[in-house]
Amino acid sequence: MELLQAFDAARAEFAQRVHGVAAGQWTAATPCTEWSVRDLVNHVVGEQLWAPPLLRGATLAEVGDRFGGDVLGDHPTRAWDRSAEQSAAAFHRDGALDGTVQTGAGPTPATEYGWQMTTDLAVHAWDLGRGTGDDEPLDEALAAAVLAFVEPQAAAWQGAGVFAPPVPVPASASAQDRLVALLGRRP
Secondary structure (H helix, E strand, O other), rough: OOOHHHHHHHHHHHHHHHOOOHHHHOOOOOOOOOOEEEHHHHHHHHHHHHHHHHOOOOOOHHHOOOOOOOOOOHHHHHHHHHHHHHHHHHHHHOOOOEEEEEEEOEEEEHHHHHHHHHHHHHHHHHHHHHHHHOOOOOOOHHHHHHHHHHHHHHHHHHHHOOOOOOOOOOOOOOOHOOOOOOOOOOO
């Protein structure tokens, strides 16, 4: 699966789950132990808001703290829809994936950033589903593509505290289960 195809699939997976959040579920717990459903959606919306300026070449200092705090307001689903639309347009812009993007880790190839964002969307779609009781599996091709991206760097990410230590799963586990387990979640 190519990057933009995977990004769009992950975005669709997250969107489906955001649109399924019931009014009383925004405070529910998620597998991200420090985040409620609302906190998790706020994180992902914030990440989507960063994409357009970063893909246009903005530095972290230029973006500043404008996407800090609560970016959901009174309408979390609408905030998601707007941020996802802007992020998708930024990633699909001609030449957007040709350069580098400034991230907290320094200059990063835009394609690497795209896979990081795809990973964030896919894994947090799974988290969001678990927080709301939606056990719908991720698209298998998407899970396999994200797993292929994550596997070579998972140990470094865990060493940096980005993800919890891996959880053992059988060799016969699905790509989704291997992915979430590799990132410290219990499938």
